[in-house]
Amino acid sequence: MSRHAHEHEHERHHAHDHSHPPQPDIDSGPMGHYQLMGAALGELLIEKGVITADELRATIELIDGKSPEDGARVVARAWTDPDYRRRLLEDGNAAVDALGVEMPDTHLVVVENTAKVHNVIVCTLCSCYPRMLLGLPPDWYKAHAYRSRVVREPRAVLREFGTELPDDTEIRVHDSTADMRYLVLPRRPDGTEDMNEEELAALVTRDCMIGVSSPKAP
């Protein structure tokens, strides 16, 4: 529904004898300390000619433009090509590079789910995340609740995400504290034997590659 149509709908349903609080703009509150420091640093670098405003903008655009579709292509290839799967587990950077995903300055560790072990990724210290492969992390990944709880009650947290694991599955949490970045290689769902690589990639969501969910057959 367009905004205009919505407003008409709204008026039909109740008379305006009361007021609604305004929806705050994204930048209407005061800037926090680190936001302010970030903005100041950016301005200084531009003023001193270290980078240009356009370079800063283009970098933000590049990072914002990354999406979990790249990770999903990697997973689908690993599901359909045993040799690629082996290379991916041995040397994550080289394997994703072969599919056109460059991860400069970071080391990719790929962890594989099996019938006995389920992997889940967290960064308890901050929000380290394989952005070149999955795009920007979801807000919950950066939240204190996820970071503090998934490391000490992972099964309870996974259940809240709607993920029920068999009782005998061991959960392996990976705390991304330093120079490694992680990708979960989920299990290929049963009933997908006839699907091609592109169809399989569509089953692989961001949350499956963080490890809080599992791919489902359509």
Place this chain on the structure above:
Amino acid sequence: MARFAPGDRVFVREAYPPGHIRTPWYIRGKSGVIERVCGEFRNPEELAYGRDGTPRRTLYRVRFMQREVWDDYAEHPGDTVDIEIYDHWLEPAA
């Protein structure tokens, strides 16, 4: 040259120095097993203060049993947590 090899038992120093530390509090004083040697990296405790981070430090992935990390761990007894820890935070465990 890496001091530890995969399979070695190690102990995480129980120290609480000020500054930018990448060893999580919850794992200090715990022991685990080297899962892999990740390579040598600039020391983030130095990089955080504008220094060059050398000498580089060996980084390991260490695997801990969750029931040994948390006294009240209530989930699967085989559950583990793997954490990246720099060489200078590790000591050989008996």
